Amino acid sequence: MDQHNKLAILCGGGPAPGLNSVIGAATIRARLEGLDVLGVRDGFEWIMQGDIDHITPLTIEGVSRIHFRGGSHIGIARANPSKSPALLENTVLSLLRLNVSQLITIGGDDTAFSAMKLAEHAEGRLRVVHVPKTIDNDLDLPAHIDTFGFQTARHYGVEIVKNLMVDAKTTTRWYFVIAMGRTAGHLSLGISKAAGATLALIPEEFTPPLRLKVIVDTLVGAIIKRMSYGRRDGVAVIGEGVVLHITEEDLAELKEVERDQHGHVRIAEVNIGEILKAQVSKRLKEFGIKTTIVAKNIGYELRCADPIPFDMEYTRDLGYCAAKYILSGGTNAMVSMQAGRFVPIPFKAMLDPKTGRARTRLVDVDSTRYHIARRYMIRLRKDDFQDAHELAKFAATAGLSLEEFQQEFGYLVEHDPPAAQWKDGSEFK
Numbered sequence: 001m002d003q004h005n006k007l008a009i010l011c012g013g014g015p016a017p018g019l020n021s022v023i024g025a026a027t028i029r030a031r032l033e034g035l036d037v038l039g040v041r042d043g044f045e046w047i048m049q050g051d052i053d054h055i056t057p058l059t060i061e062g063v064s065r066i067h068f069r070g071g072s073h074i075g076i077a078r079a080n081p082s083k084s085p086a087l088l089e090n091t092v093l094s095l096l097r098l099n100v101s102q103l104i105t106i107g108g109d110d111t112a113f114s115a116m117k118l119a120e121h122a123e124g125r126l127r128v129v130h131v132p133k134t135i136d137n138d139l140d141l142p143a144h145i146d147t148f149g150f151q152t153a154r155h156y157g158v159e160i161v162k163n164l165m166v167d168a169k170t171t172t173r174w175y176f177v178i179a180m181g182r183t184a185g186h187l188s189l190g191i192s193k194a195a196g197a198t199l200a201l202i203p204e205e206f207t208p209p210l211r212l213k214v215i216v217d218t219l220v221g222a223i224i225k226r227m228s229y230g231r232r233d234g235v236a237v238i239g240e241g242v243v244l245h246i247t248e249e250d251l252a253e254l255k256e257v258e259r260d261q262h263g264h265v266r267i268a269e270v271n272i273g274e275i276l277k278a279q280v281s282k283r284l285k286e287f288g289i290k291t292t293i294v295a296k297n298i299g300y301e302l303r304c305a306d307p308i309p310f311d312m313e314y315t316r317d318l319g320y321c322a323a324k325y326i327l328s329g330g331t332n333a334m335v336s337m338q339a340g341r342f343v344p345i346p347f348k349a350m351l352d353p354k355t356g357r358a359r360t361r362l363v364d365v366d367s368t369r370y371h372i373a374r375r376y377m378i379r380l381r382k383d384d385f386q387d388a389h390e391l392a393k394f395a396a397t398a399g400l401s402l403e404e405f406q407q408e409f410g411y412l413v414e415h416d417p418p419a420a421q422w423k424d425g426s427e428f429k
Helices: 019-032 085-097 109-122 150-171 186-195 212-228 240-245 252-256 272-285 309-327 368-376 382-386 388-398 402-413
Strands: 006-011 037-040 055-058 100-107 127-132 174-179 199-201 234-239 293-298 333-338 341-346
Touching: 006 019, 006 309, 019 037, 019 055, 019 100, 019 309, 085 100, 085 109, 100 109, 100 309, 109 127, 127 309, 150 174, 150 186, 150 234, 150 293, 150 309, 174 186, 174 272, 186 199, 186 234, 186 368, 199 212, 212 234, 212 272, 212 388, 212 402, 234 240, 234 272, 240 272, 272 293, 309 333, 309 341, 382 388, 382 402, 388 402
Parallel strands: 006 037, 006 100, 100 127, 127 333, 174 234, 174 293, 199 234
Antiparallel strands: 037 055, 333 341
């Protein structure tokens, strides 16, 4: 074996189901080609400091069954070498000292950006290929292609919400479920729609600066509307990224919240569930309505779950293709499977020309899929305020006159998304 031609694999960002499948498949493919494979522990954390002691040799025997399990066989970290040329050079030199000439990175948009910057900085000293993963499903792949880990996370998220819905009905309470998704609401909407939750709130619905009152009144309006139908229970799934649209004036503590190495607010430090619970309860009391609300965060339960068969197969394909591509001389690209075929996406094609960062894929709020989700939700809509009978029920539930209810909540529907259209031009209902 050429000891100066080793392959290294590392994982960056947060965990996602299927990481081990990629590691295992890439290792097996490379070993069958005669290459030594090294697992770089904890992402870029150590090698960007010039520390090459945190390395795990990977063998076929050692990885042949890890694809069944969640987590990462070689650890993971959010360390960011792209913060400075010195860190990038440390990373390149660390890999060269390990006799590594090829690197597979596995991660989300931040790790993809780090991989691209590393490949640029290496100037041919390393070949770098990236495998996209995130349960947020927000990497800029074609619309019909999920990032790996998303389907498993949604699957287990639905199971949790399903049980909470039964508990909510049994105990006559509301749950505010905060789901992961820093900038995009794919996971929140996917869980809510599949489980049949009462409503979902996702970042894409709102334009910053967003006042906290808008979120509070949206939830209060949904609770009142559902009560008018004789139900005092419900489950709202709320994307954590909504926090990033709320003004710091309303969430002053955001200024004190810790940020990660990529400069993002650690959303887990902002307990949006408890904030909304307190504010919604306070607002409901203004109308003489008392209800039990429980805030529940889900996300960490999903990230290291054992992958479902879809993600197991998908990630083994990605790992195989990543290894074959890089071993055949490929570099500076992200791996994707499209319509059952391997398609490399050049790093440069991932960039947003305005920001210079990797593009983020958001929920398309103009899509039929999103409009169907909105039609299933129990929340105040523009047509509610055009139906005197419905509006009278809501107003009576809140102890208000029609005019008072309109004054309190009418502003919420001013920016409702326009109705989707069928091909014949008729309104989608």
